[in-house]
Amino acid sequence: MNSCDCILLPSWTGDEWNNFLARIGRPENTLESELKDANDIRELRFWASYRGQTLARTVRGMMYYRKALMLQSYLERVTTGDMEAAVSGNEAADTQGFELSPEARAQADLKFTYVVTCQIYGKQKEEQKPEAADIALLMQENEALRVAFIENVETLKDGRVHTEYFSKLVKADINGKDKEIYSVKLPGNPKLGEGKPENQNHAIIFTRGNAVQTIDMNQDNYFEEALKMRNLLEEFYCDHGIRPPTILGVREHVFTGSVSSLASFMSNQETSFVTLGQRVLANPLKVRMHYGHPDVFDRVFHITRGGISKASRIVNISEDIYAGMNVVVDA
Incomplete structure (x- = not known):
């Protein structure tokens, strides 16, 4: 999270700046330089980062999965008569206390972990760079973040x-x-290929469970979408023909489209390619490949076949698509 964003943003966000001031209890038209309280500065940094820094916003979006799991667990326990899961003796329809329920939090932690892979984080910490402190702050704010x-x-x-x-x-x-x-000793320098696939391959060993979702650092998520994940994962167990699915396609929510005209074009291109074109490739053509989307992978299938990316330098310009090719070749 870059503190310099705080100086630039009030000039082009309009009413959002005044709404932010109202939320923290400050007078309208207060300048950024007039915010001296530590809590106000902390809120300001997050407010700016959600509008100008991709990692913070992506992390916030992914954390909705944990919140959705807590709500679903809480409602199921309360409606089935397990009143110990409720914080108070409220009616089953009352969901105000679901984030305080220890059972709901424990259930969510069993089901969900978010791993951010940043190869140079150790070097940044050693050099005491502000980027390392910002990543550490994100971990402090989000229990499920690794x-x-x-x-x-x-x-x-x-x-x-x-x-x-x-x-x-x-x-x-x-x-x-x-x-x-965890600390895993490697046989040598792991940076043999391109940056993004190397990033994915070195961190996938730290994931757990049967499914793993890949997220680029320009993708957002929403609470309503997070509620659908349990139903989506059931597709792994449905009958889809000769072979069970190993990649589930998910719509991409790109939030960087407002940065520039080029970013807007790329965002629209992703929408047409991911949401429309890929559906045709999947059904009826049956030739859909993974290509940078927030797709959900059968984790065991892919980590036993070399991971979800190919990292050969220069040869593999588009590393993502080889996950789909692995499925076609090995199936």
């Missing part, structure tokens, strides 16, 4: 410097510090 990164460790052996590489996964502890969950 960050995967590559750490280089130099050791002196036989008078020579040796570099060892580790793939690590961290989360925020109760004190807001990074807590290491």
